[in-house]
Amino acid sequence: MQDILKQYETVSETNVKTWFRVGEVNDFPQNSGACIKYKTKQIAVYNFTRTDKWYACQNLCPHKMEMVLSLGMIGDKEGIPKVACPMHKKNFSLEDGSNLGGDDLKIATYPVKIENGNVYIGFSD
Numbered sequence: 001m002q003d004i005l006k007q008y009e010t011v012s013e014t015n016v017k018t019w020f021r022v023g024e025v026n027d028f029p030q031n032s033g034a035c036i037k038y039k040t041k042q043i044a045v046y047n048f049t050r051t052d053k054w055y056a057c058q059n060l061c062p063h064k065m066e067m068v069l070s071l072g073m074i075g076d077k078e079g080i081p082k083v084a085c086p087m088h089k090k091n092f093s094l095e096d097g098s099n100l101g102g103d104d105l106k107i108a109t110y111p112v113k114i115e116n117g118n119v120y121i122g123f124s125d
Protein backbone atom coordinates (compact mmCIF):
# COMPACT_ATOMS: atom_id res chain seq x y z
CA MET A 1 0.00 0.00 0.00
CA GLN A 2 2.74 2.45 0.93
CA ASP A 3 4.14 1.92 -2.59
CA ILE A 4 1.09 3.59 -4.09
CA LEU A 5 1.64 6.58 -1.86
CA LYS A 6 5.34 6.86 -2.73
CA GLN A 7 4.69 7.92 -6.31
CA TYR A 8 2.96 11.11 -5.11
CA GLU A 9 5.33 13.91 -4.27
CA THR A 10 4.58 17.59 -4.14
CA VAL A 11 5.85 19.49 -7.17
CA SER A 12 6.58 23.20 -7.01
CA GLU A 13 6.65 25.46 -10.08
CA THR A 14 10.42 25.59 -9.93
CA ASN A 15 10.92 21.83 -10.34
CA VAL A 16 8.39 21.20 -13.10
CA LYS A 17 9.85 19.14 -15.95
CA THR A 18 6.62 18.48 -17.82
CA TRP A 19 3.57 20.68 -18.20
CA PHE A 20 0.99 18.04 -19.08
CA ARG A 21 -2.13 19.26 -20.88
CA VAL A 22 -5.21 17.73 -19.27
CA GLY A 23 -7.94 19.40 -21.32
CA GLU A 24 -9.69 22.69 -21.87
CA VAL A 25 -11.04 24.92 -19.12
CA ASN A 26 -14.59 24.06 -20.19
CA ASP A 27 -13.92 20.33 -19.74
CA PHE A 28 -13.77 20.83 -15.97
CA PRO A 29 -16.66 21.43 -13.59
CA GLN A 30 -16.81 24.74 -11.76
CA ASN A 31 -16.24 24.72 -8.01
CA SER A 32 -15.75 21.00 -7.75
CA GLY A 33 -13.24 18.36 -8.71
CA ALA A 34 -12.37 16.09 -11.60
CA CYS A 35 -9.85 13.30 -11.91
CA ILE A 36 -7.17 12.94 -14.57
CA LYS A 37 -4.44 10.39 -15.07
CA TYR A 38 -0.75 11.07 -15.61
CA LYS A 39 1.32 7.92 -16.15
CA THR A 40 0.32 5.81 -13.13
CA LYS A 41 -0.90 8.71 -11.03
CA GLN A 42 -4.48 9.77 -10.43
CA ILE A 43 -4.65 13.52 -9.95
CA ALA A 44 -7.60 15.56 -8.69
CA VAL A 45 -8.09 18.96 -10.35
CA TYR A 46 -10.24 21.75 -8.92
CA ASN A 47 -11.49 24.96 -10.47
CA PHE A 48 -12.34 27.64 -7.87
CA THR A 49 -14.28 30.17 -9.92
CA ARG A 50 -14.83 32.67 -7.08
CA THR A 51 -11.09 33.25 -6.74
CA ASP A 52 -10.31 32.26 -10.33
CA LYS A 53 -7.73 29.73 -9.10
CA TRP A 54 -6.99 26.13 -9.99
CA TYR A 55 -5.44 23.46 -7.79
CA ALA A 56 -4.28 19.88 -8.26
CA CYS A 57 -3.41 17.17 -5.77
CA GLN A 58 -3.17 13.41 -5.52
CA ASN A 59 -6.57 11.75 -5.82
CA LEU A 60 -5.54 9.25 -3.16
CA CYS A 61 -6.67 10.03 0.37
CA PRO A 62 -3.82 8.91 2.64
CA HIS A 63 -6.19 8.12 5.50
CA LYS A 64 -7.62 4.83 4.15
CA MET A 65 -5.89 4.86 0.78
CA GLU A 66 -9.05 5.59 -1.18
CA MET A 67 -9.01 7.22 -4.63
CA VAL A 68 -11.66 9.78 -3.73
CA LEU A 69 -10.34 13.30 -3.25
CA SER A 70 -11.63 14.51 -6.63
CA LEU A 71 -15.13 13.80 -5.26
CA GLY A 72 -14.59 15.88 -2.13
CA MET A 73 -16.26 19.15 -1.26
CA ILE A 74 -14.06 22.16 -1.80
CA GLY A 75 -14.06 25.44 0.06
CA ASP A 76 -11.76 27.39 2.29
CA LYS A 77 -10.71 27.46 5.91
CA GLU A 78 -9.66 30.93 7.02
CA GLY A 79 -8.63 31.77 3.49
CA ILE A 80 -6.81 28.50 2.78
CA PRO A 81 -8.35 26.63 -0.16
CA LYS A 82 -9.14 23.06 0.87
CA VAL A 83 -10.77 19.79 -0.05
CA ALA A 84 -12.69 17.60 2.38
CA CYS A 85 -12.37 13.88 1.75
CA PRO A 86 -15.85 12.45 1.07
CA MET A 87 -15.13 9.39 3.23
CA HIS A 88 -14.30 10.69 6.71
CA LYS A 89 -14.13 14.42 6.04
CA LYS A 90 -10.45 15.02 6.65
CA ASN A 91 -9.60 18.49 5.30
CA PHE A 92 -6.48 19.04 3.26
CA SER A 93 -4.96 22.35 2.22
CA LEU A 94 -4.72 22.64 -1.56
CA GLU A 95 -1.83 25.07 -1.13
CA ASP A 96 0.63 22.84 0.71
CA GLY A 97 -1.22 19.53 1.15
CA SER A 98 -1.23 19.66 4.94
CA ASN A 99 -4.08 18.22 6.96
CA LEU A 100 -5.98 21.18 8.36
CA GLY A 101 -7.31 18.95 11.13
CA GLY A 102 -3.84 18.75 12.58
CA ASP A 103 -2.70 15.15 12.18
CA ASP A 104 0.33 14.32 10.10
CA LEU A 105 -1.39 12.91 7.01
CA LYS A 106 -0.40 14.99 4.03
CA ILE A 107 -1.17 15.00 0.33
CA ALA A 108 0.99 15.93 -2.65
CA THR A 109 0.03 19.06 -4.56
CA TYR A 110 0.89 20.07 -8.12
CA PRO A 111 1.00 23.43 -9.90
CA VAL A 112 -1.67 24.23 -12.47
CA LYS A 113 -1.46 26.77 -15.26
CA ILE A 114 -4.01 27.96 -17.77
CA GLU A 115 -2.86 29.00 -21.22
CA ASN A 116 -5.08 29.84 -24.18
CA GLY A 117 -8.01 28.05 -22.57
CA ASN A 118 -6.01 24.89 -21.88
CA VAL A 119 -5.29 23.42 -18.46
CA TYR A 120 -1.80 22.12 -17.69
CA ILE A 121 -0.50 20.36 -14.58
CA GLY A 122 3.17 20.43 -13.70
CA PHE A 123 5.06 17.20 -12.98
CA SER A 124 8.67 16.62 -12.08
CA ASP A 125 9.05 13.52 -14.29
Ligand code: FES
Nearest residue numbers: 061063085087088
Ligand atom coordinates in the same frame (compact mmCIF):
# COMPACT_ATOMS: atom_id res chain seq x y z
S1 FES B 1 -10.46 7.91 3.48
FE1 FES B 1 -10.25 10.07 3.37
S2 FES B 1 -10.71 10.77 5.34
FE2 FES B 1 -10.84 8.61 5.51
